[in-house]
Amino acid sequence: MPRLANKVALITGAASGMGRSTAELFAREGASVAVTDANVDRGRETAQAIVDAGGVARFWELDVTSELSVGSVVKAAVEHFGKLDVLVNCAGIIGVDKPTHEVAEEEWDALFAVDVKGVFFTTKHVIPHLIANGGGSIINFSSIYGLIGNDEFTPYHVAKGAVTMQTRQDAASYGRYNIRVNSIHPSTVLTPLVEGIASAYEGGLPAYERMMTANQSIRRLGRPLEVAYAVLFLASDESSWITGVGLPIDGGYTAR
Numbered sequence: 001m002p003r004l005a006n007k008v009a010l011i012t013g014a015a016s017g018m019g020r021s022t023a024e025l026f027a028r029e030g031a032s033v034a035v036t037d038a039n040v041d042r043g044r045e046t047a048q049a050i051v052d053a054g055g056v057a058r059f060w061e062l063d064v065t066s067e068l069s070v071g072s073v074v075k076a077a078v079e080h081f082g083k084l085d086v087l088v089n090c091a092g093i094i095g096v097d098k099p100t101h102e103v104a105e106e107e108w109d110a111l112f113a114v115d116v117k118g119v120f121f122t123t124k125h126v127i128p129h130l131i132a133n134g135g136g137s138i139i140n141f142s143s144i145y146g147l148i149g150n151d152e153f154t155p156y157h158v159a160k161g162a163v164t165m166q167t168r169q170d171a172a173s174y175g176r177y178n179i180r181v182n183s184i185h186p187s188t189v190l191t192p193l194v195e196g197i198a199s200a201y202e203g204g205l206p207a208y209e210r211m212m213t214a215n216q217s218i219r220r221l222g223r224p225l226e227v228a229y230a231v232l233f234l235a236s237d238e239s240s241w242i243t244g245v246g247l248p249i250d251g252g253y254t255a256r
Contacts, residue, residue: 002029002030002031003029003030003232004029004031004086004235005029005030007031007085008031008032008033008077008083008084009088011026011034011087012064013036013089013090013141014046015035015042015043015045015046016037016039017192017193018090018141018224018227020042020224021228023046023057024046024049024050025228025229025232026086026232027056029232031056031235032057033050033055034057034080034081035058036059036062036077038062040061043060043061062091064091064121065114065117067125070122071121071125074125074126074129078129083129084126084129085133085136086137086139087138088141088231088235089118089122089123091118092118094111094153095107095110095111095115095153096155097152099154103155108155111156111159115159115163116166123166123181130179131179135178135179136179137179137180137235137239138170138181139181139182139184140167142160142167142184143185143186144185144250146164146246147185147246148254164183167246168244171243180239180240180242181244182234184234184246185246185247185248185254186227187212187249188213189221189224189226189227190222190223191224194221209221216250216251216252216253217251217255217256218252220251227249234247
């Protein structure tokens with residue numbers, strides 16, 4: 001039997017990269033997928049690709065920084081599919097590469113609006129449906145930068161730290177309703193965004209990969225599907241006694 005048979009999942013940031021890989025894998029494993037993203041063209045393309053492959057999906061345009069947008073889309077998805085079992089909070093941006101004393105208020109707010117408030121809004125509006133459903137699973141995309149510090153992208157580190165803590169708090173709060181909440185923490189993954197950065201790096205992808213994985217035990221970049229399989233496990237009933245966990249998917253980066 002497919003690992004997500006008869007489940008309905010809502011995935012934010014599902015138009016490309018790890019979000020799209022997760023949406024496509026979920027559909028292959030039997031889930032009906034609410035594909036959501038701010039990018040309408042790519043979002044529709046993702047949903048259509050799932051349908052063309054024999055899966056069940058529908059796209060909704062979603063602005064995770066707007067509670068009105070989030071509430072409307074969650075309501076529409078539940079009305080369309082009849083329920084929700086899984087929420088995957090993948091939508092996120094990396095923001096400016098500045099230390100604290102150089103970050104402008106508007107730069108800080110723009111990042112937190114997506115990476116922190118987005119997770120808050122979607123969780124807030126999905127939880128009542130999971131309670132009504134008798135339980136469910138929420139998987140939040142954090143980052144290794146939500147676990148460790150370094151000297152770059154300070155606002156992103158702080159935002160992902162907030163996602164890590166909200167995961168633990170919500171896991172503690174909603175376990176009584178059989179709702180599990182976990183976070184994943186990828187290192188650098190070869191998404192289309194990273195491919196573009198790597199192609200512009202001196203020496204191209206091979207040089208970029210060597211530089212970015214120098215502190216990893218497995219010295220290569222991750223692939224979106226490798227992350228998606230971890231999300232699949234946390235969404236499935238196979239992980240029914242796992243909640244409040246932050247799972248690094250990082251080639252051993254945080255082990256060193």
